[in-house]
Amino acid sequence: MSFARVRALVVVGLLAVFALVFVVIALVRDTQSNAGTAEGCPKSWPLADVTLREPKDVKINVYNGTDEAGLAGSVADDFRNRKFQVKKEGNAPKQVDDVAVLRFGPKGVGSAHLLRAYFLDNADPQFDIKRKDDTVDVILGNSFQQLATTTEVNQSLGDLGSPVAPPGTCPAPVDK
Structure with missing residues (x-):
């Protein structure tokens, strides 16, 4: 050699x-080994489930916030065809001018994030820190036209990025 x-x-x-x-x-x-976990958060803060769910794992209630009769039923059927678990459908107590309103609690953060993509991020997310269930209320508004296609949803999810824990909550530890 x-x-x-x-x-x-x-x-x-x-x-x-x-x-x-x-x-x-x-x-x-x-120093980032605990990044994205609940360590270091105040004990009184609830854990927010920031896992991006598949449609089959998302529970929703669909409400009609418009004058259009039967809108909640037809959109609920669209969601069922896309494999969502529709629990309730009906009329909202008051009208909504937006495309839609999404109401959810700490356990529904990831589910609401997915639903935002179905409205191309034009839905108004309303977080309720006191809500205990993982169901998301979808209230359809006067500006609603239709749900996004699968391609549009995927593009919108890419634009939205990962779900983020709302203020006053901590991200729940992710199961590995």
Whole structure:
């Protein structure tokens, strides 16, 4: 073996050792190991479920906030065809001018995030910190025309990014 080849192997070996030492030090000194968990949050704050759900795992109530008769039923059927769990449908107590209003609690944060994509982020999210269930109330408004297509939903989810815990809550630990 020539001297040049031995020298090259020594240099490559030293680089590999330095890289290994660097990785070990980076892992040991990692200060973000608890990022995105509830550690460090006040005990009185509720845990927000920020897991982005699949439609089959999302429970919704659909309410009609317009003068159009039967709108809640037809949109509820659209949601059922998209595999959502529609629990209730009916008329809202008062009219809504927006496209839609999404009402949810800490357990419905990820579900509401998904539903925002079905309204192309034009729905008004209304978070209720005292709400205990994981159901999202969808109140259709006068500006509602139709639910987004699958492609539009996927694009909207990309634009929205990941669900974020609302103010006054902590993100729940994610099961791995």
